[in-house]
Amino acid sequence: MAIAQHTGELHLSDATLRDSAHMAGVELTPADTAAIAKLLVRTGIELVEVGMVSGPGARDADLVTATHDAIGPERSMTLVMVRDRRQVTAALDEVVRLGVRHIMYSIPTSEEHARLKLASPSAQFLHALARFAITEAKLRGLHVTFSGEDGARTPPERLVPYVTAGFAAGADRFRLAETVASLTPWRMQEVIADLTAIDGAEIEIHSHNMLGMAVANSFAAVRAGATWISATVGGIGERGGNAPLAEILTTLRVAYGDTRFDLSHLTELSRRMLAASDLGEAFQSGPTAAHAFAYELPGQLTHPAAYETIAPELIGNDRALRVRTRFGPALLRWALGDAAGSVDLDAFTAWLLERQRRDGAPLLDRDAVVRAALDFRSGHPSASTDATPTDLELIK
Numbered sequence: 280m281a282i283a284q285h286t287g288e289l290h291l292s293d294a295t296l297r298d299s300a301h302m303a304g305v306e307l308t309p310a311d312t313a314a315i316a317k318l319l320v321r322t323g324i325e326l327v328e329v330g331m332v333s334g335p336g337a338r339d340a341d342l343v344t345a346t347h348d349a350i351g352p353e354r355s356m357t358l359v360m361v362r363d364r365r366q367v368t369a370a371l372d373e374v375v376r377l378g379v380r381h382i383m384y385s386i387p388t389s390e391e392h393a394r395l396k397l398a399s400p401s402a403q404f405l406h407a408l409a410r411f412a413i414t415e416a417k418l419r420g421l422h423v424t425f426s427g428e429d430g431a432r433t434p435p436e437r438l439v440p441y442v443t444a445g446f447a448a449g450a451d452r453f454r455l456a457e458t459v460a461s462l463t464p465w466r467m468q469e470v471i472a473d474l475t476a477i478d479g480a481e482i483e484i485h486s487h488n489m490l491g492m493a494v495a496n497s498f499a500a501v502r503a504g505a506t507w508i509s510a511t512v513g514g515i516g517e518r519g520g521n522a523p524l525a526e527i528l529t530t531l532r533v534a535y536g537d538t539r540f541d542l543s544h545l546t547e548l549s550r551r552m553l554a555a556s557d558l559g560e561a562f563q564s565g566p567t568a569a570h571a572f573a574y575e576l577p578g579q580l581t582h583p584a585a586y587e588t589i590a591p592e593l594i595g596n597d598r599a600l601r602v603r604t605r606f607g608p609a610l611l612r613w614a615l616g617d618a619a620g621s622v623d624l625d626a627f628t629a630w631l632l633e634r635q636r637r638d639g640a641p642l643l644d645r646d647a648v649v650r651a652a653l654d655f656r657s658g659h660p661s662a663s664t665d666a667t668p669t670d671l672e673l674i675k
Contacts, residue, residue, distance in 0.1 A: 489519030
């Protein structure tokens with residue numbers, strides 16, 4: 280189908296309040312979340328993705344509630360992590376409590392990601408877990424988008440049966456996540472064509488911009504039959520950023536004559552998001568940015584190859600920890616390295632979280648965590664082993 284004929288069927292979802300909000304070191308307030316959500320709806324964005332839920336007591340509950348209050352739950356979508364049946368059930372109970380009506384399941388499809396996150400690379404196990412998750416969500420009356428996390432690197436002989444099984448279980452839409460940017464537009468078109476050939480399939484593309492092709496890959500996906508594009512304001516997001524909303528919308532206007540969207544809010548959106556994310560006056564996408572290889576999830580730091588298009592050393596960049604308050608013992612254990620055994624990590628986590636909140640949540644890197652551990656030990660000798668504070672050397 281020619282893309283010019285296809286744009287009337289094209290829908291836009293925006294992942295700023297989920298993907299950008301979970302970029303390392305970025306933490307949005309409910310007020311910022313509500314303001315950005317309202318501007319997105321005024322622009323004409325059909326669905327605003329906000330927050331992440333993995334179980335009870337979701338950290339993003341305030342952001343989800345603020346978005347619902349601002350634009351209504353029918354215009355919102357919340358990501359739900361999928362790891363096992365018990366966890367899925369608990370997460371669904373939480374989204375129902377929050378009044379969520381539309382969820383997006385994050386399910387790792389590549390063997391590498393499935394092995395890391397599901398403890399099994401088995402395609403049969405993947406299908407069974409996805410069927411369970413989708414069925415349980417539909418029983419609760421939820422609209423379900425299910426993803427292929429690392430789907431762009433998942434071979435078609437593994438990906439297509441998984442997507443087929445998901446729709447057979449009752450899912451409403453499938454999102455292909457180019458979690459690790461690796462496709463050219465030509466290859467993207469082939470991958471999406473395999474999925475749109477599935478009877479009744481509604482397909483969304485979610486690209487990251489480490490290779491600078493997120494916009495081109497998004498339109499290649501549309502050319503192959505995808506009917507949804509996921510973008511973020513300013514392209515802000517993890518792993519080199521995402522498909523930038525302004526470039527997507529202006530391309531639709533200039534190249535394809537699509538005038539459905541109100542572009543007058545785009546500059547205000549970008550400036551509001553940059554201010555809220557504390558990223559300065561501009562966001563740089565791609566592999567050379569200071570934040571391109573920055574993480575706040577321990578799994579990304581312990582298994583970086585699963586998330587990186589190329590190693591940062593190849594281009595003279597560095598892998599880094601950037602976090603404010605979204606940390607736990609596992610992340611602090613990674614930051615302290617061999618010295619972690621000389622600190623009570625649970626007590627240190629609680630102490631550091633309290634200090635961060637008291638001090639306005641300044642950005643922490645690895646060295647800052649180590650210095651904080653020294654401060655903690657000096658005031659909490661009973662919380663450590665017989666090791667001396669000098670064991671906690673700055674880790675380079």
